[in-house]
Amino acid sequence: MSLTPIEPDDIEALATGAWILGAGGGGNPYLARLNLRLLYEAGTRVSLLDPKALADDDPVAVVASVGAPLVGRERLSDPQLATRPLLALQDHLKGAFRAVMSVEVGGTNALQPLMVAAMTGLPVVDADSMGRAFPEAQMASFAIADLPMLPLALSDVRGSDVIIPRAANPGWMSRIARKALGEMGAVAATCRGPRTGREIKAYGILYSTTKAIRIGRAVHAARRRRDDPIAALVEAEAGVLLFRGKVLDISRRTTDSFLRGRARIEGAYGDRGSILEVEFQNEFAAAWRDGEVAVTTPDIICVLDSESGEAIGTEMIRYGQRVSVIVLPPPAIFLTTRGLAATGPRAFGYDFDYTTVLADQAKGLSVRGGPSEAR
Amino acid sequence: MSLTPIEPDDIEALATGAWILGAGGGGNPYLARLNLRLLYEAGTRVSLLDPKALADDDPVAVVASVGAPLVGRERLSDPQLATRPLLALQDHLKGAFRAVMSVEVGGTNALQPLMVAAMTGLPVVDADSMGRAFPEAQMASFAIADLPMLPLALSDVRGSDVIIPRAANPGWMSRIARKALGEMGAVAATCRGPRTGREIKAYGILYSTTKAIRIGRAVHAARRRRDDPIAALVEAEAGVLLFRGKVLDISRRTTDSFLRGRARIEGAYGDRGSILEVEFQNEFAAAWRDGEVAVTTPDIICVLDSESGEAIGTEMIRYGQRVSVIVLPPPAIFLTTRGLAATGPRAFGYDFDYTTVLADQAKGLSVRGGPSEAR
Numbered sequence: 001m002s003l004t005p006i007e008p009d010d011i012e013a014l015a016t017g018a019w020i021l022g023a024g025g026g027g028n029p030y031l032a033r034l035n036l037r038l039l040y041e042a043g044t045r046v047s048l049l050d051p052k053a054l055a056d057d058d059p060v061a062v063v064a065s066v067g068a069p070l071v072g073r074e075r076l077s078d079p080q081l082a083t084r085p086l087l088a089l090q091d092h093l094k095g096a097f098r099a100v101m102s103v104e105v106g107g108t109n110a111l112q113p114l115m116v117a118a119m120t121g122l123p124v125v126d127a128d129s130m131g132r133a134f135p136e137a138q139m140a141s142f143a144i145a146d147l148p149m150l151p152l153a154l155s156d157v158r159g160s161d162v163i164i165p166r167a168a169n170p171g172w173m174s175r176i177a178r179k180a181l182g183e184m185g186a187v188a189a190t191c192r193g194p195r196t197g198r199e200i201k202a203y204g205i206l207y208s209t210t211k212a213i214r215i216g217r218a219v220h221a222a223r224r225r226r227d228d229p230i231a232a233l234v235e236a237e238a239g240v241l242l243f244r245g246k247v248l249d250i251s252r253r254t255t256d257s258f259l260r261g262r263a264r265i266e267g268a269y270g271d272r273g274s275i276l277e278v279e280f281q282n283e284f285a286a287a288w289r290d291g292e293v294a295v296t297t298p299d300i301i302c303v304l305d306s307e308s309g310e311a312i313g314t315e316m317i318r319y320g321q322r323v324s325v326i327v328l329p330p331p332a333i334f335l336t337t338r339g340l341a342a343t344g345p346r347a348f349g350y351d352f353d354y355t356t357v358l359a360d361q362a363k364g365l366s367v368r369g370g371p372s373e374a375r
Numbered sequence: 376m377s378l379t380p381i382e383p384d385d386i387e388a389l390a391t392g393a394w395i396l397g398a399g400g401g402g403n404p405y406l407a408r409l410n411l412r413l414l415y416e417a418g419t420r421v422s423l424l425d426p427k428a429l430a431d432d433d434p435v436a437v438v439a440s441v442g443a444p445l446v447g448r449e450r451l452s453d454p455q456l457a458t459r460p461l462l463a464l465q466d467h468l469k470g471a472f473r474a475v476m477s478v479e480v481g482g483t484n485a486l487q488p489l490m491v492a493a494m495t496g497l498p499v500v501d502a503d504s505m506g507r508a509f510p511e512a513q514m515a516s517f518a519i520a521d522l523p524m525l526p527l528a529l530s531d532v533r534g535s536d537v538i539i540p541r542a543a544n545p546g547w548m549s550r551i552a553r554k555a556l557g558e559m560g561a562v563a564a565t566c567r568g569p570r571t572g573r574e575i576k577a578y579g580i581l582y583s584t585t586k587a588i589r590i591g592r593a594v595h596a597a598r599r600r601r602d603d604p605i606a607a608l609v610e611a612e613a614g615v616l617l618f619r620g621k622v623l624d625i626s627r628r629t630t631d632s633f634l635r636g637r638a639r640i641e642g643a644y645g646d647r648g649s650i651l652e653v654e655f656q657n658e659f660a661a662a663w664r665d666g667e668v669a670v671t672t673p674d675i676i677c678v679l680d681s682e683s684g685e686a687i688g689t690e691m692i693r694y695g696q697r698v699s700v701i702v703l704p705p706p707a708i709f710l711t712t713r714g715l716a717a718t719g720p721r722a723f724g725y726d727f728d729y730t731t732v733l734a735d736q737a738k739g740l741s742v743r744g745g746p747s748e749a750r
Contacts, residue, residue: 088540094469158543160551165463168533176535179554 002053013216018110024314025283026107026133031077049123054197064103067187079115084155085191101125105208106133131205131331135282145203152192156184229309296345298334377428388591393485399689400658401482401508406452424498429572439478442562454490459530460566476500480583481508506580506706510657520578527567531559604684671720673709
């Protein structure tokens, strides 16, 4: 059976899991979750489609909400708006999409295709192109595999649509889209780089929606059992508990439409006497234990509330929070030579190489290659 | 016969006539003329199509070059680029255009559809939407008739295309397009608001290409006869010679991407002892004789070299030039109530009404009405 209904409980679990996979970024899925709850109360049901069930030439819409996270907190998530760029692209391409999927399973964009699916009746492909959240489009698996990221459709809340069918190169597409986005109010719904079933099966991050639901379920189940949700999560997902402690201070600045900054965490329990520093560019990018690099992107660095296991976003982390920093394994494509070039610490402006606390990842580093090798 | 071949001589005449109808704006057609000469030397021929020969549902592409005139003088006119937005819109609409026409017959945009025609083999409709040059899109006859000005396609020289298929309103379309245009390098080729044959026959400025060619021919013929080209032009086109003299001084500033300014002209011959002041916003908008408003937009106010009859652009007018200021009648639609609201002096920020030196126009003012009344 290639179609699985998404139950109301799955949506709650997806919201929790996607926020954890956001690695501090991607935006809190809270509002999208409320939207979906409303749509479900009105009788809508959304189904998850096994990507392997896609025909090679099935056209799939890739949707996301983009823009300034802070504006996104005032301009609320909206299923009608989320759907508009898909309709604009469908009209532009004069062909109907067979399914919808997310650019990134991390943060609120994990729920974006569910809202679109609820409005259109399309199934949601159980896949994305990041397996987490990343700050830039060229960090998507499809971009690393050199697939075209066009055409791009942008829709704003007032009713304006912009389509970029062609660009000199991805950089120019971003520059032009960013200016249009700014004028559209700094947040917009997008549908871009429609993918075929073949491309998704070859280069998508498969079963990432299921993974996010599974992560959310593990956390919820541990909470219900009054167990430690973080220990449960780390065990279930082959992660590592990097550090536990209390947020000491935090610096944050918005530059080039990224939220950048650094949090200092004072160790507790087994980490007493140590300091962990975590830097972010929308998402957590690298962490230093007592001044030594401990872990870097593309590893999924998550700062969680030590009690509830709930993710803490880079825009919300603050003094005094009791937090646990965990590291989850990234999709294999990001550990290839091309993947690391696009998503490793140097892509974030650091002058050092990928460093990991994940034993399997560390072993794998001796056999890097092109995107296809990792699959 | 609805198709007339455009001969090399016609292109020379069109360049001269269109520059005069530019009313100081629209950009010098010099470079587009050279491009067409090259295309003609390579054997290309372009035909002019009688707009009345269009079937009601014939789709027609409306093309223009847009952006900052000063950048346009560095980034040279280019037939390939001129054609790209038409191809982008054709691909977007999944339908082939039957013909191509100009947004404005004034300035270099009069020759834009000829370049596109040379590249595509389409005929050029003998019509435009301004009958002159105007600084803003809402001053087009199609906009005054409330026809949709979308979709809009913009193409830049690097190879990027942007399509705006839908906008909250025309103001938002302009705002978003202007930002994209800025990032594209401040000049772009456009194709927007495709028109049907029915719309062109009802609301286009018909036979304006022929008119521009006729004006150019009148000037060239007088030059060859060593007659006064300005007297010949004024007589042939029911115009008025407003003033002759020498440019005394000129102020110019670029604001909100418009070239604004004022020229003071010291009278000679019959105008000795008088001063004419002419203000412009890209195009000449109003003139004062000794402090009294003499003539305003939408009348076509042209500043010509007194010797050659060649038009002088608002970006090139300078101290010491011997000039003749003439006034040509505007298309009737601009003298309707709606037309004057969009193109009269108040639309340019002046606190006075339309004033004319053209006897027929002055008479017509008592019978203003909607766009259809003027036709």
